[in-house]
């Protein structure tokens with residue numbers, strides 16, 4: 322079946338094609354043919370649209386002084402190549418001389434794009450391109466992207482490309498121009514990706530600009546973290562907390578997608594009927610937030626009652642805190658011979674777990690809880706307030722850090738900052754440097770001295786005696 326969409330001299334209305342032929346390496350199956358009345362070749366704007374809309378072809382036809390067609394130019398996208406050029410432009414002096422089996426050509430091109438995208442073969446995972454845009458130092462951006470990669474991996478995504486763009490100059494807000502966006506679109510297409518993940522937080526205005534110009538799925542770091550939490554939540558309380566955080570984050574970012582509007586002329590028209598639908602969506606979200614809050618309140622009440630009972634018995638509580646993936650659950654397992662789930666992924670533990678532990682012949686309760694991360698989304702922190710509230714009852718915090726991690730110092734600082742913001746800085750804290758088995762003795766001793774922490778290897782019980790003694794000294 323073939324369709325023809327006809328525009329006028331003002332522009333052309335392209336229907337919403339977001340779900341149409343979208344797969345790795347697929348182009349839109351759409352050729353844009355238009356006239357340039359002054360004999361000028363394809364403009365930068367034409368080429369940008371070619372990339373953003375993943376068109377099969379962008380063609381412009383010149384008209385000579387007698388109104389008869391003269392020169393024509395056409396452009397199409399290219400698979401990944403050495404020149405780095407995302408498209409090629411051809412010039413044909415006379416339409417009568419255009420000999421080109423375009424259908425056959427486009428089939429070949431799509432096959433090549435798909436091949437480049439498929440890379441390692443049959444991988445069912447969603448393919449993502451990570452993007453860092455901002456003003457900070459390049460090194461910081463790279464480190465932050467490393468963590469974003471781990472987050473993506475923890476969310477079961479395949480990272481196929483990373484793009485870092487540094488901005489110099491006065492503009493503190495980053496803005497992504499159409500040109501940069503089209504480069505992102507082409508690189509994503511060439512890598513067979515359909516998901517762009519921005520490091521940092523996208524404001525509602527930025528989300529609007531991005532979704533207006535591309536048909537790719539676009540999320541930011543916070544949404545990725547929320548997604549991981551959503552996958553991991555097991556208990557009713559955990560699930561409600563995560564959903565609440567997601568809805569709160571989503572609400573200001575709910576926008577109608579402007580796809581049915583002319584994009585080739587910069588979006589004439591308006592958001593007309595979409596607006597009302599948007600309001601309905603917003604209202605639904607608000608209603609759901611009220612409902613979930615009610616349910617959460619009831620769960621919190623029950624939780625408080627349980628806590629009161631436990632509190633009456635006067636058993637001291639020790640809480641394990643720390644950056645995600647530092648080895649908190651492993652430490653609890655080794656101390657109490659338990660089998661909480663442990664994995665080399667971020668945010669494996671969401672729901673708090675408590676176990677009994679004997680210290681100097683007396684019983685204490687040791688708890689493991691959700692890990693922290695730099696710039697933990699505020700909505701998430703708020704949603705988890707009830708879970709984290711239990712930390713206030715602790716007589717001692719054991720702060721577990723991963724000493725084999727290149728970002729150790731930053732991670733310790735992030736955790737300290739989070740503890741501060743939760744008003745927990747007053748509780749006595751022992752800093753534990755975990756995974757000392759990954760370093761040699763000299764490195765371990767040096768780091769332990771510099772940071773004032775106790776080195777351990779949570780997988781090896783014989784390394785825990787120093788920590789045990791330090792815990793006893795604080796508790797008794």
Ligand SMILES: Nc1nc2c(ncn2[C@@H]2O[C@H](COP(=O)(O)OP(=O)(O)OP(=O)(O)O)[C@@H](O)[C@H]2O)c(=O)[nH]1
Pocket residue numbers: 643644645646647648649650651652662663664665666667668669670671691692693755756757758759777778779780781
């Ligand atoms: N080499 C080494 N690996 C360790 C050590 N302790 C923990 N690990 C590993 O580090 C990874 C994370 O451990 P977890 O105990 O799940 O970490 P966590 O702090 O509970 O992480 P989240 O619950 O995801 O926040 C796992 O693959 C563990 O096997 C250690 O002392 N040495």
Ligand SMILES: [Mg+2]
Pocket residue numbers: 649650651662663669670
């Ligand atoms: Mg854990």
